[in-house]
Amino acid sequence: MPLLSQIKFISNSFIDIIYPNNCVICDTHLLHNENYLCLTCSYDLPYINQSKHTIESLQKLFWGRVNVEKVYALLNYQKGNQTQRILHLLKYKDKTKLAGHFGEKLGYTIKNKASFDFLIPVPLHPKKLKIRGYNQSTVIARGIQKILAVKINEQVLRRNSFNKSQTNFSKFDRWGNVNSIFSVVKPKLLINKHILLIDDVLTTGATIEACVQEILKVRGCKVSVAVLAARV
Numbered sequence: 001m002p003l004l005s006q007i008k009f010i011s012n013s014f015i016d017i018i019y020p021n022n023c024v025i026c027d028t029h030l031l032h033n034e035n036y037l038c039l040t041c042s043y044d045l046p047y048i049n050q051s052k053h054t055i056e057s058l059q060k061l062f063w064g065r066v067n068v069e070k071v072y073a074l075l076n077y078q079k080g081n082q083t084q085r086i087l088h089l090l091k092y093k094d095k096t097k098l099a100g101h102f103g104e105k106l107g108y109t110i111k112n113k114a115s116f117d118f119l120i121p122v123p124l125h126p127k128k129l130k131i132r133g134y135n136q137s138t139v140i141a142r143g144i145q146k147i148l149a150v151k152i153n154e155q156v157l158r159r160n161s162f163n164k165s166q167t168n169f170s171k172f173d174r175w176g177n178v179n180s181i182f183s184v185v186k187p188k189l190l191i192n193k194h195i196l197l198i199d200d201v202l203t204t205g206a207t208i209e210a211c212v213q214e215i216l217k218v219r220g221c222k223v224s225v226a227v228l229a230a231r232v
């Protein structure tokens, strides 16, 4: 082994002793060439096959609701599977590097398939953002941005504050309530643009539907959706 590699190997080993680097899923010690996940857990992840059929089945979720150009997703989400574990880590354990890592992987599945004008992460409620300290969808968007080189825009879509009447579910049905959560500010910026809307997970599609509904009020605007995980 050349001297420089030896020094690097020794210093890496030393860093490992001070800051042990373990797999986020099974907690085994990571080897030098492994990032966040050990090789076994990485192979075991339920990646969604990117076939035309699968992508179409995700789009069908929005049929008769809102017009979505394309839906892109990386991991299959099922209750209790490893994807659920990963989503939990991204939301509550401040694993922003992990979110960025998966964002990049998602970016590679989208690359060369379409062109976008803006990446828009689904915004968090401002109070929630303050508590969590970061928006996991923004971190995923940054990973995607590394691969697609498209601007992230966090100014145009806003999650409105809840007021008392809106949180009263007895007065509003579930759909009506969700629909009133988002609004577009500075709509001029979105005229004739193709937006890639980004969220961590797609289940019922209610949140994304509410965002898309608002964005599509802008003339000539098109929306595609990218999520880290979806039920397929």
Ligand SMILES: [Zn+2]
Pocket: 023, 024, 025, 026, 027, 028, 037, 038, 039, 040, 041, 042
């Ligand atoms: Zn592992």
